[in-house]
Amino acid sequence: MFSPLIDELMSSLRCLPGVGPKSAQRMALHLLERDREGAERLAQSLHKAVEGVGRCKSCRTLTEQDFCGICNNARRDSSIICVVETPADVLAIEQAGTYQGKYFVLLGHLSPIDGIGPEDIGIDQLINLLQQATANAEPIKEIILATNPTVEGEATAYYISERAKHHNVLVSRIAHGVPLGGELEFIDGGTLAHAFSSRRSF
Amino acid sequence: MFSPLIDELMSSLRCLPGVGPKSAQRMALHLLERDREGAERLAQSLHKAVEGVGRCKSCRTLTEQDFCGICNNARRDSSIICVVETPADVLAIEQAGTYQGKYFVLLGHLSPIDGIGPEDIGIDQLINLLQQATANAEPIKEIILATNPTVEGEATAYYISERAKHHNVLVSRIAHGVPLGGELEFIDGGTLAHAFSSRRSF
Incomplete structure (x- = not known):
């Protein structure tokens, strides 16, 4: 429906997690209509990060x-x-x-x-x-x-x-159990079972 | 907290509409961990679209x-x-x-x-x-x-x-009024007022 470059941009935006066709359209049109500088900056950041970012030799992050x-x-x-x-x-x-x-x-x-x-x-x-x-x-x-x-x-x-x-x-x-501030009423059965089996003396 | 290139990517992703700090972090880590090809493709599409897309000389789209x-x-x-x-x-x-x-x-x-x-x-x-x-x-x-x-x-x-x-x-x-499939109960007052003042004889 849109011109080829815009369609291509929309389909490329779909690689972002949580972005479907409607969001991709909104993002593409927003960038082209109102924030071309931001779009160019994003393109640069993506390119630099993909080229530059590797893993820590010690901890792999x-x-x-x-x-x-x-x-x-x-x-x-x-x-x-x-x-x-x-x-x-x-x-x-x-x-x-x-x-x-x-x-x-x-x-x-x-x-x-x-x-x-x-x-x-x-x-x-x-x-x-x-x-x-x-x-x-x-x-x-x-x-x-x-x-x-x-x-x-x-x-x-x-x-x-x-x-x-x-x-x-x-x-x-690490310990698993009821999170702080969690109300027992809303905690799932698996977590509660874990909280009971890992109970500590008071 | 993350290394400079990753922080830069996260802040650049914030130019997308509806993307806050948490989503930007999720997107940046997802791309770097699992979809570098998609990230590179997105960088290319953004660059090409920003460079290439202008306005139709007749209708301005x-x-x-x-x-x-x-x-x-x-x-x-x-x-x-x-x-x-x-x-x-x-x-x-x-x-x-x-x-x-x-x-x-x-x-x-x-x-x-x-x-x-x-x-x-x-x-x-x-x-x-x-x-x-x-x-x-x-x-x-x-x-x-x-x-x-x-x-x-x-x-x-x-x-x-x-x-x-x-x-x-x-x-x-274009006409404004109650949308098809809309239930009167949930329509706002402004729309209802418009629907009444623009009524047509049956």
């Missing part, structure tokens, strides 16, 4: 440097590693503001059905880290597994704990 | 050609012009499928408070079209005003009707 800001920070405790699924999880934990150790970002989870095995989410690299730290006489004391409480996340956590337990390191899993 | 598909279509009735605010309005009317005339796209509406006057929305060009058509002995018979039923849209329609009435042309406004 997304960064354009060799090592990310947290891995480079000498004040972070190198003896604790928190394993998460995505860079967004790192941000969430950092915003909570209590964790002072380092991270390891899987960028995914084990999912045999999608053909994602341990090598795709860098578990060998994590085990290497453990061995190297021990060899350097700065052993890692604890690995905190903070993958999502989904079937795949639990399987990934279990697999990592099995691999890590041969390396003289404490492996822990 | 967005197109990369000199004249848009509808203005170029010899089977459309050149004696009727429908005035709309945006290219999305053209699409909506085309999808209704009954209108066979041509369009004139203002790309905006009169809005003195934002400094948008008649020259910014091409009203002189519209009057020129009228004069030229008369000079070429193919006069325009009717102008249908389909601007939005907002304060600015109504003012724009009124202004165009005042300017056009000196050029021997019928000026009409």
Whole structure:
């Protein structure tokens, strides 16, 4: 209906998560009618990010440097590693503001059905880290597994704990239960069951 | 928090309508983790569209050609012009499928408070079209005003009707009232008042 370049822009915008045909149309027309400068800036940022952003050589998070800001920070405790699924999880934990150790970002989870095995989410690299730290006489004391409480996340956590337990390191899993401010009435059965089975003495 | 290129990408994504900080973060991480090809394609499309897309010389809609598909279509009735605010309005009317005339796209509406006057929305060009058509002995018979039923849209329609009435042309406004399938119970008072004052004998 629109001219070819506009149609092409609309279909390209569909690669953004949560953008359907109607939003893509609104976005394309908004940019062309009212914000061509912003559109050009977005094109540049996309291009630079795709070209420049790789993975941190230590923790695998997304960064354009060799090592990310947290891995480079000498004040972070190198003896604790928190394993998460995505860079967004790192941000969430950092915003909570209590964790002072380092991270390891899987960028995914084990999912045999999608053909994602341990090598795709860098578990060998994590085990290497453990061995190297021990060899350097700065052993890692604890690995905190903070993958999502989904079937795949639990399987990934279990697999990592099995691999890590041969390396003289404490492996822990973050607690699951009723969230703060949550009302029992609205909590799902799975979470409640977990909260009961993991109850602590008062 | 993220590395500079990722932060820059997130802030650039905010130029899209309806995209706040959380969505921008989700989009940036999704593209970098899972769809770099799509991101590169989007960058190219944005760049090409910003460079290539201008306005149709006749109807002012967005197109990369000199004249848009509808203005170029010899089977459309050149004696009727429908005035709309945006290219999305053209699409909506085309999808209704009954209108066979041509369009004139203002790309905006009169809005003195934002400094948008008649020259910014091409009203002189519209009057020129009228004069030229008369000079070429193919006069325009009717102008249908389909601007939005907002304060600015109504003012724009009124202004165009005042300017056009000196050029021997019928000026009409699309009907406003209860939409098909609308239930009276949920229709706002302004629309109902309009529906009553514009009632037709049965």
